[in-house]
Amino acid sequence: MDLGEVERLRGDLGGFVAEMFATLKRKDQQRWGDCYLRGLMLDGRRKSIQPMAERLPDGNMQALQQFVSQSPWDHAPVLRAIAAKVTGEIAPEAWVIDDTSFPKAGDQSVGAARQWCGALGKKSLCQVGVSLHAVTDAASVPLDWRLFLPAEWADPADERRARAGVPPEVGHREKWRLALDAIDEALGWGLDGRTVVADAGYGQMHAFRAGLAERGLDYVTAVRPDTSAHPGDAVPTIPERQGRMGAPRLPRYRDPARSLKDLVMAAGRRQLRRCTWRQGSKGAMTSRFIVLQVRPAGVAAKKTALDRPGGRAGWDGVLPAETLIAEWPPHTDEPTDYWLTSLAADTPLRHLVRMAKIRWRIEHDYRELKHGLGLDHFEGRTWRGWHHHVTLVTAAHAFLTLRRLDPKAQAPA
Numbered sequence: 001m002d003l004g005e006v007e008r009l010r011g012d013l014g015g016f017v018a019e020m021f022a023t024l025k026r027k028d029q030q031r032w033g034d035c036y037l038r039g040l041m042l043d044g045r046r047k048s049i050q051p052m053a054e055r056l057p058d059g060n061m062q063a064l065q066q067f068v069s070q071s072p073w074d075h076a077p078v079l080r081a082i083a084a085k086v087t088g089e090i091a092p093e094a095w096v097i098d099d100t101s102f103p104k105a106g107d108q109s110v111g112a113a114r115q116w117c118g119a120l121g122k123k124s125l126c127q128v129g130v131s132l133h134a135v136t137d138a139a140s141v142p143l144d145w146r147l148f149l150p151a152e153w154a155d156p157a158d159e160r161r162a163r164a165g166v167p168p169e170v171g172h173r174e175k176w177r178l179a180l181d182a183i184d185e186a187l188g189w190g191l192d193g194r195t196v197v198a199d200a201g202y203g204q205m206h207a208f209r210a211g212l213a214e215r216g217l218d219y220v221t222a223v224r225p226d227t228s229a230h231p232g233d234a235v236p237t238i239p240e241r242q243g244r245m246g247a248p249r250l251p252r253y254r255d256p257a258r259s260l261k262d263l264v265m266a267a268g269r270r271q272l273r274r275c276t277w278r279q280g281s282k283g284a285m286t287s288r289f290i291v292l293q294v295r296p297a298g299v300a301a302k303k304t305a306l307d308r309p310g311g312r313a314g315w316d317g318v319l320p321a322e323t324l325i326a327e328w329p330p331h332t333d334e335p336t337d338y339w340l341t342s343l344a345a346d347t348p349l350r351h352l353v354r355m356a357k358i359r360w361r362i363e364h365d366y367r368e369l370k371h372g373l374g375l376d377h378f379e380g381r382t383w384r385g386w387h388h389h390v391t392l393v394t395a396a397h398a399f400l401t402l403r404r405l406d407p408k409a410q411a412p413a
Contacts, residue, residue, distance in 0.1 A: 003055070006042050012409070013037060016399050020085070023077040032067040033392065035059065040373045040396040047374020068378075068392070069385035078391050079144055080189045082398050083134070086141040087191055089402055092134035094220075094358050095186070097179045097198040099148070100366065102127040102376040109381040110164035113150040119376065129390060130175050132182040133362045135197070137278055137354075139401050140361045142369075142394045143186050146178035147386055165383045175201070176208040183215065193217045195343070195355055200224055203340060206300035209322075213342060220325070220341040220355040225261035227338070229324070232293025232345075236317035251317020257297035260338050264290055264326045272328055277353040287329045289353060293345045295319040325352050369397055 001009075017034045024030050039052030039059065049068065053059035101117040103126045110127070117126040128148040133140045153161065154172035173181070179202055187193055196219040202208050203221025212219045236251035258266075272288040279285070295301075301319055308315070323345045326335040339356045369375040373396050378389040403409045 001041055002043055003057075006038050009041075009403075010034075010038070012403070013399060017395075020078055020081045020395055020398075022081065024073050029067060029071060029073055032063055033395075036064060036068065036392050037396045037399065039064075040393060041400065047377040048379045065380075068388045069380045069382055071388075072384070073388070075387045075391040076185075079394065082141070082395055083143040083186065083189060083191060086398050086402065087134050087143075089405065090134060090136055090139050090141070092136055092194055094135045094197045094355055095143070095183070095194045096133045096135045096140070096359055096362050097130070097182075097196060097202055098133065098359070098362055099128055099130045099175055099201070100370075100375070102129065102378075108160060108163070110160075110166060110383045110386055111147050111149050111153055113152055115150060119370075127386070128175070129386075130178040130182065132179070132186060134194070135358055135361050137358065137361060139405060140365045141398045141401055142390075143191070144182040145387065145390045145394070146182050147383070148175055148178060149173070164381055167383070170383075174205075176205045176211075179208065180211045180215075183212075183217070187215070195220060197221070197355055197358055199359065206296065206298070206304060209340065209342075210304045218342045220339050220343065220352070222356075223260065223338050223340050225335070225338050226259045227296065227340075228257040228298050229260055229263060229294040229296045230255070230257050230319065231263060232295060232321050234295060236319075238317070250315065253297075253317075253319075260294065260324060260326070261335065263292060263294060263324070264328070264335050264338075267292060269328070273349055275349050275353050277350055277357055285357070287327050287353075289349060290326050290328060290335070291345050291349065291352065292324045292326075293321050294324045294340075295321050296340065323347075323352075325356055365397070365401075368400070369393060373397055 014034060017030055017037065021030050021033045024033065035056060035058060039056055040047055042055050044051055044055055049064045050061050053061035053064055101119045103117055103119055103124060104112040107113065107125060112125055112127050114123060114125050115128065117124040130146040130148055131142050132144045133142050149170065149172050151172045196212050196217050198221045200222040203223045209219060209221060230253050234253050236253050238251045267290060271290050274286065274288050276284045276286040297319060305319055306315055322340045323343055325339040325341060327337040328335040341352065343352060373393050375393045378386065
């Protein structure tokens with residue numbers, strides 16, 4: 001937006017900031033929050049503090065720098081207020097877990113390390129943030145963020161931790177655990193849980209899916225075709241004890257587990273069903289799918305089953321069933337995509353596919369978060385600064401999203 005458009009929104013934005021930043025008791029903090037949001041929404045190639053301050057009539061680089069990187073306001077209550085408002089307005093159909101990278105030129109920025117950088121499509125020096133989003137086909141808004149700290153940042157003796165202000169209790173946690181932490185926080189805020197959707201980076205982790213089930217949340221997660229499983233109707237048997245003194249043996253499946261791809265190929269094209277799940281910009285989104293009940297296998301699946309009440313002595317050897325969705329488009333020799341879900345196999349196919357595919361919305365909205373609002377433009381190095389910046393970008397995105405959805409508001413160009 002140009003300066004005139006941003007200025008015309010100042011009244012509505014001021015009310016939004018007062019509501020979302022109500023926990024910031026100092027009026028100057030709310031004022032600089034309002035200023036920062038206007039800087040994010042204003043046209044400009046870079047959305048770091050200096051160029052934003054130069055574009056704004058009331059911009060002050062030193063004051064904005066202090067507000068974002070040094071001021072000790074707590075970002076969590078702001079995210080909570082945003083989450084409560086947007087979920088009340090957009091009625092999310094799913095919660096989507098994702099992560100995004102923030103390329104960096106040096107290794108002094110908090111969490112920066114050489115790791116896979118999705119923004120560049122290769123291993124490079126970057127930060128990675130794990131995010132939880134409220135999603136419908138019409139809109140998505142981030143609810144919570146977690147900064148991933150690589151193992152090299154977990155060493156308490158690393159001087160970079162002290163310089164970046166990393167809290168002493170914060171260490172290395174896998175991304176899937178950070179995702180569960182974000183979900184726990186959202187549930188702790190009193191938000192109603194939704195079906196959780198995630199890509200294979202999370203869905204491939206059996207412990208992640210089990211963690212969602214333990215929280216009473218349904219899920220639809222992408223997985224790799226080489227994931228091993230037994231058919232849903234497979235039944236374990238108890239091998240005979242070898243000798244009188246031999247220990248009782250655990251039940252086991254007679255046939256070895258197979259890959260999801262093999263199970264789908266064995267079922268064959270005759271079980272494919274055509275499904276149209278939404279209307280896209282180029283017409284109906286349609287493909288063919290197969291739905292099967294399977295029992296994921298492997299060490300992690302067995303360990304999860306054994307860890308249930310009763311342990312080894314009480315386990316009947318049955319691995320929990322999940323529903324497999326596979327997309328097998330026309331004119332392809334094999335399926336192209338696979339998902340595992342806790343939803344029943346007799347759930348209407350359109351609902352299963354819509355949930356599996358609903359991640360498209362956050363990929364669409366990430367273009368605004370990054371290219372329009374400067375999500376990855378922050379040049380500060382501190383833990384506090386990173387969390388403040390992503391919270392402020394989330395607030396700007398929420399404001400614009402709610403405005404677009406409000407039939408009484410004139411959407412900005």
